[in-house]
Amino acid sequence: MVDVFDVSLPIVSLVAFALLTVPVFRIIRKSQRKVALVVVWFSAVFLVSGAAVANLASKYYSLPSPQPFLNITLTDTPFASLSSGFMIDAISIYMAVLFIAVSAIVVFYSVFYIGFEKRPSERYLAIMLILTASLMGAVFSGDLLTLFIFWEAAAAGSSFLMIYRKSRVSFNSTLKYLVMIIIASAFIVFGLSIVYGLTGTLNFWAVKQALTILADKQLLIIAFIFITAGYAIESAIVPFHFWLPDAYTAAPSSSSAFLSALIDQGSYYVLIRVLVFILTPPGVLDWTIMLAVMSALTMIVGNLFALIQDNVKTLIANICVADVGYNLIGITSVTAIGLTGNLYFFLIGGITTALSFMAVGLINRHGFKTLEDFSGIGWKMPFASLALLLAALSFAGVPPLGGFTAKFLVFTAAIEANLSWLAVIGVLTSVIQTAYLLRLINYMYSKRPKEGTRIVESKRLLVPIFLLVAAIIILGLYPQIIFDLIQPSINQLDLIKLVSLVLH
């Protein structure tokens, strides 16, 4: 039996650890063995919260009958499906596992990247833990309001990560980000209020059922437009994407890695969950063409802007935008292969962008920022460059790296959804992607610097980077590891479809 305790344990434990991090850092800073202690502390944090997630997963899967979803309420009212609370299904379990694993690696990188000896790094790291907790809350939430609260906490809270350096540029871009987020949440709240008015509930399943029998869809369309616009801003879909490259460039690289691997993927998750699974069950609204057009625009604009970038970090940030477009291709077809593509892309897209931000961060530290600076970096900093090279090849979709399988799945999903033109655009834009990524690689390796310019790379930063490199290679060669995790979500998808068809 899964109860509230099991669900809230990962969230509560992460928040508690976050609050404890500040006093613990005081002790650590005074001690002789700072590095060992900090590693032990964060290992403990992630072991405990990881165990909490594992506990939830094992309890969910040991339930006697396969259930598409599990409503968990805080109060035992007879109208359990109407009240606020949590909902667990295979997708949320998958996302939670993914978040905790990626977050652990990024936090370990941040500890050494940001310099844990200096103040106020303890707050920075605590905020990372809290953000992970709110993402957990978002994936576990069972109604639109809980989702909204947890997700907006994560989205708005991430501005603290962007502003850490306190430079003019970062103030500017964080302000831009906050304004966008506030506008977005206003849109979403407005849309949600209409949905509540129409259906009298905010619970996912109840909303879904109410919408399938809704007679007049005019108001729903208005609500849908507002909610779509809101979530499109937050997940940086063209034409609402322009905050992202600025924000990610201005933030320290560890923040960019965290944002791209967790917050960004979280935003796609929310987009899919709300728009595809709740608001548009089969027969309610057909907006595939609109999604396809947004996806095509995002791929084209993201890649073309990356093509003209001179700053490597901005280039990677623009790839993040393009990645949203590739992810959207998967959403267009709500089928097994599309969903597999999306869920796989969450992981691979996230860790590839995180990996490249981490590698670029390591290189940026030594003052190399633009493409021109990067010439010959392959010899000066061989390990960081190797990681960046593999990340770039994964972006370009070169097997056996993970990016290939991700792209294969989403393109195939587009063909399945009868959107071959979208697949062709995807393929053509990924050729553009190959071109600018190879330009970067050319800069890195074509000019050999003078002897003796080898720079000592920090081993502590290389360890998390190469963990992610190993992940993209292994998951690319044997994607079945991830597919086994995704499989329950696919079974559940069929079940959900079946239920709504029966209701229809």
Added chain:
Amino acid sequence: MMMAYSLLLVFLLPTLGVPLAYVAGRKSSKAAAILVALIALANIGLVLTTVPTILNSADHRYIESYYWIPMLQSEFTLFVDGISASMAIITSVLILVASLFSINYMEGKKNLAVYYALLSLLSIGLVGVFITSNLLLFYFCWELMLVPAYFIIGGWGYREPYRAAFKFFVFTHAGAVFVLLGIGAIYMVTGVTDMFQAQAALMGVPDIARWILLAFTAGFAVKMAVVPVHMWLPDAHSEAPSSMSALLSGVIISAGAYAILRLSLATVFPAVAGTTFGIDFLHGLTVFGVISAFFGSFIALVETDIKRIIAYSSIAHMGYVMFGLSLFPSASPIGGAVVITAAITGTILHLISHAVSKGLFFLSAGSVMHQTEERDIREMGGLAGKMSFTAVSSTIAALSIAGAPPFACFISEFLIFVGAFEVISVDGFYLLPTVFMLVATVFSLAYSLRYISRVFLGQAKNKEKKIVDVPNWMKLAMAILVIFVIVLGIWPTFFVDLINTVTFV
């Protein structure tokens, strides 16, 4: 002798070779080169162990299958039939030769440990592409050729190597993504990723098969470098180190031709065979083949850079191969087994002969460049006396490329033309192209002879320079290929028998 894991070992040995070659290369680059050569030799042996099965079993195939991605209905399926085995053997021969040649040729260059590790990595993709029937695994190997080749061209090439490597990567990757689209479509329509199962399943959906056919052929044609998608080839082939040029010209572009035969023609084409579209498609291939043959030969005739001449000659020869492929039995009834024709035998044999001849040609050109440090043929001459071994092997390579008996390319070109005349009796369209192709052989003789006379005959331009013949490892590498060129010209029976066991459905 039969081994249960022969083909898996063909994959695993070079994979192990990557770290081993790197470690060995840190100590001595010669050890790394010999390691890569030995792995290639072992691979030849492993493929040869499957030959009895191919010749004697009922379906003339040898298959191994391992667990891989059940989610995508994909197994790690390795197979060889007559065509695959021939290509895999000749590919391994060229890898062997390229690594032996590199011992002297790359001497004194930097980071040779990385070079040999990349060569080993490259050989996984090069051989793998010929011995798998799973489309995803095929694509893995197809792209695995790209990255190491990019770095070998860029890292150890001439002049502006990274520019040439960039062109090579972007062009062929752009082609490859269309192949990926085609594979995705096949998976979506049929639910399988095995090429033999896909062939049967595609028969019911000719409308989609038409698009898949076009996507595949366009993608593979880029790798094959037929006009008008040949632009990457002259730069990449001439800027690469000569050992790599031999592999590029011998194997990588042949892989494009093999893929067109195996995937476009044998897997997808049957679904549209006999329709107007199918016939037009084959005629289109013919036209591109003829244009490539003429274009390549003409440029080779006026080019002055020693390696660009050979590079353009590769385009011309891919024109012959494309012409041969377009003679694929189009008039056959749908669903009936097609016995392999002289044209297809000739085409595959031409891939093999061209691989060894062009490999030899590039290695000898590399030897000339290595010893004279010169690459403009107008500045050369009279080298025959000073570099007699290189001169002899160059001449053999050039004559084979020109299609002169008794060297390798003669037999294969002859077979292609025999096949062409067979087809002409059914489809009159092929008459004119066949005549054109016969004319084109004259041009290939012309540029080959021009090359030999400019480089090796006549008076030396630069008398003061002391030029000696190549060191022994380079001689050994060239000698192996010389033997292949001559033996294939006189006794091609081994490969012809192997190829003729294949039937297309």
